[in-house]
Amino acid sequence: MSYLVKNYNRKKLSFKKGKGSYLYSSNGIKYLDFIQGIAVNSLGHSHPKLIKTINSQAKKLWHVSNAFIIPEGEQLASKLAKKTFADYVLFQNSGAEATEAAIKVARRYFYSIGKKDKNRIICVKNSFHGRTIATIYASGSKKMTEGFGPKVQGFDHFEYGDHKKLKKLITKKTAAIMLETIMGEGGIKVIPDWCLKELRKICNKKGILLILDEVQCGIGRTGDFFAFEKSKVKPDIVPIAKGIGGGFPIGAVLMNKKVASGMTPGSHGSTFGGNPLAMKIGITVLDIISNKNFLLNVKTNSKYFHEQLKKIKEEFPKIIKEVRGKGFLIGLQLFHDQTKFIKKLMDNKLLTIRAAENVVRILPPLNVKKKEINQALKIIQKVCSKYK
Numbered sequence: 409m410s411y412l413v414k415n416y417n418r419k420k421l422s423f424k425k426g427k428g429s430y431l432y433s434s435n436g437i438k439y440l441d442f443i444q445g446i447a448v449n450s451l452g453h454s455h456p457k458l459i460k461t462i463n464s465q466a467k468k469l470w471h472v473s474n475a476f477i478i479p480e481g482e483q484l485a486s487k488l489a490k491k492t493f494a495d496y497v498l499f500q501n502s503g504a505e506a507t508e509a510a511i512k513v514a515r516r517y518f519y520s521i522g523k524k525d526k527n528r529i530i531c532v533k534n535s536f537h538g539r540t541i542a543t544i545y546a547s548g549s550k551k552m553t554e555g556f557g558p559k560v561q562g563f564d565h566f567e568y569g570d571h572k573k574l575k576k577l578i579t580k581k582t583a584a585i586m587l588e589t590i591m592g593e594g595g596i597k598v599i600p601d602w603c604l605k606e607l608r609k610i611c612n613k614k615g616i617l618l619i620l621d622e623v624q625c626g627i628g629r630t631g632d633f634f635a636f637e638k639s640k641v642k643p644d645i646v647p648i649a650k651g652i653g654g655g656f657p658i659g660a661v662l663m664n665k666k667v668a669s670g671m672t673p674g675s676h677g678s679t680f681g682g683n684p685l686a687m688k689i690g691i692t693v694l695d696i697i698s699n700k701n702f703l704l705n706v707k708t709n710s711k712y713f714h715e716q717l718k719k720i721k722e723e724f725p726k727i728i729k730e731v732r733g734k735g736f737l738i739g740l741q742l743f744h745d746q747t748k749f750i751k752k753l754m755d756n757k758l759l760t761i762r763a764a765e766n767v768v769r770i771l772p773p774l775n776v777k778k779k780e781i782n783q784a785l786k787i788i789q790k791v792c793s794k795y796k
């Protein structure tokens with residue numbers, strides 16, 4: 409008997425420890441973990457530097473209220489600002505909180521300049537921005553909102569790629585366009601660079617804000633620190649979470665000076681957000697990812713992974729429809745439902761997870777070794793060759 413609420417469809421598998429790219433099940437089986445807590449353990453399991461950080465900070469200070477200055481948070485914010493487009497950072501504890509705060513920041517900005525009716529946010533239908541009451545309505549998914557009461561107003565939706573509809577949706581009341589730079593749960597759909605540039609132009613022209621949700625695709629996942637980086641587009645607001653804590657819950661909203669001006673004392677807050685323990689961990693993760701060769705390795709190794717997966721796709725054109733994604737945010741789109749395929753990979757000791765549109769999502773740790781990629785390729789090849 410489990411006393412946990414049954415809101416998850418859990419696999420009958422549990423783990424007792426993890427090391428790097430591997431997980432060890434309670435009954436002693438070693439799995440190659442290419443889920444990594446859904447892009448959360450960016451440095452794999454039990455990274456020695458993270459263990460050291462947690463241990464040493466745990467002896468000093470875990471939590472103090474945001475009523476006081478928190479030097480560790482100042483330091484992480486400064487590092488993030490120096491590294492990115494951002495002028496200011498607001499710390500939260502999760503992705504949903506970060507996207508929800510991003511919505512608040514956008515609305516509050518227009519309110520603060522006397523445009524309180526400019527509060528609508530345009531989003532992509534069936535995207536994923538989290539599970540709070542506001543963010544499920546931002547996501548525009550029937551499944552996620554079913555049974556949760558009155559619709560939260562203020563969100564307009566267009567289908568991925570339907571630019572005509574997007575342009576039609578923009579009115580005087582539009583405050584922002586918010587989208588995932590790469591749709592994660594939605595099936596690893598990349599917003600192309602030219603499209604990001606167009607979006608920025610439209611936003612500039614209409615005086616609206618651009619929010620890019622990098623909760624899943626950010627923090628080095630694509631080989632660039634942010635997935636939008638190559639496009640040279642500067643968003644106004646960027647929520648992050650998953651990868652920045654390396655397994656410890658951290659969320660944050662990065663923003664420019666203009667929009668930050670609306671967030672005056674008392675306008676928003678979080679009890680846990682930005683505590684010294686979380687901040688120290690964030691600093692360690694960020695320092696490792698910022699190491700000169702780190703993202704270069706992500707680029708090289710993920711390029712190899714994509715190339716090899718495409719070869720497997722060529723070999724099995726009736727099973728794999730498309731290899732999607734960027735860097736280590738990879739989707740194998742199948743022609744049929746992916747459940748059985750994922751199960752077969754698991755039987756062969758490779759853990760992957762589903763996304764929409766029959767996609768098998770592959771999320772290795774960013775520091776995965778080439779021989780581990782080869783091991784995964786071998787398993788995928790084997791499962792394809794025996795697949796009926």
Ligand SMILES: *Cc1c(COP(=O)(O)O)cnc(C)c1O
Nearest residue numbers: 502503504536537538592623624
């Ligand atoms: C996971 C995710 C979220 C929500 O994050 P939680 O930490 O689960 O609340 C929001 N946006 C995107 C793009 C995500 O992938």
